[in-house]
Amino acid sequence: MIAGLTPASLPADAVEVGRLAEAWGIKGWLHVHSHSADPQALFYSKDWFLCPPEGRYARGFAAFDGVVSARVDEIKEHAKGLVALLAGLPDRTAAEAxxxxxxxxSRQHFPPAEDGEYYWVDLLGLDVVNREGVHMGVVKDLMPTGPHSVLCLDYTQGPDAGEDAGKPAERLIPFVSVYVDKVDLAARCITVDWQTDY
Structure with missing residues (x-):
């Protein structure tokens, strides 16, 4: 086990926010790839949980198995990205591993969202209804499109879909104030100005 890493369990509210990239310098610093354009959660939390990579990043990875926790000594912006120093990481070789x-x-360690702003992870699984009370679907994802995001909903097609009735389908609704009337996280519901035939 690399110095500074401690075997741990992933919290129930854990959210994947990024991954470690190549080493930076010779003192154990690492480049950090954030999954978000606004990586404030990475700066806000001093305790990160690390899991082994998947897919193409998994090849040759042998630094640890399972989940480990790491304390963040320092994180800062560098060039157009981020670099971080984890506690106890002795050198470039350990960082490269x-x-x-x-x-x-942990979601509880995210910084508070500004008024009218939401973390994507908080919107996943919310029911979406229109002004008439028609259930439009459940948020399964958010898709960034540049100027705004789009809610991707899963829903079951109704009887008016003919032979496709009862089959799963996807609905897209722009996540902008023109179409989104209210987000009620406590009630786990989003109200929209949208119709089923749009």
Missing amino acids: LKGARIFI
């Missing part, structure tokens, strides 16, 4: 590890943070 962590390349590809996935970073998770």
Whole structure:
């Protein structure tokens, strides 16, 4: 086990926020790839949970198995990205061994969202209804499109779909104030100005 890493369990509210990339310098610093354009959660939390990489990043990874926790000594912006120093990481060799590890943070350690702003993870699984009370679907994903995001909903087609009635389908609704009337996280519901035939 690399110095500074401690075997741990992933918190129930853990969210994957990024991954460790190549080493930076010779003192154990690492480049960090954030999954978000606004990586404030990475700065806000001093305790990261690391999981082994998946897919193409998993090849040759042997730094640890399972979940480990790491304390963040320092994180800062560098060029157009981020670099971080994890506690106890002795040198470049140890940092290189962590390349590809996935970073998770407990949702409770995210910074508070601004008024009218929401973390994507909080919107997943919310029911969406229109002004008439018609259930439009359940949020399964959010898709960034540049100027705004789009809610991707799963729903079951109704009887008016003919032979496709009862089959699963996807509905897309722009996540902008023109179409989104209210987000009620406590009630786990989003109200929209949208019709089933749009």
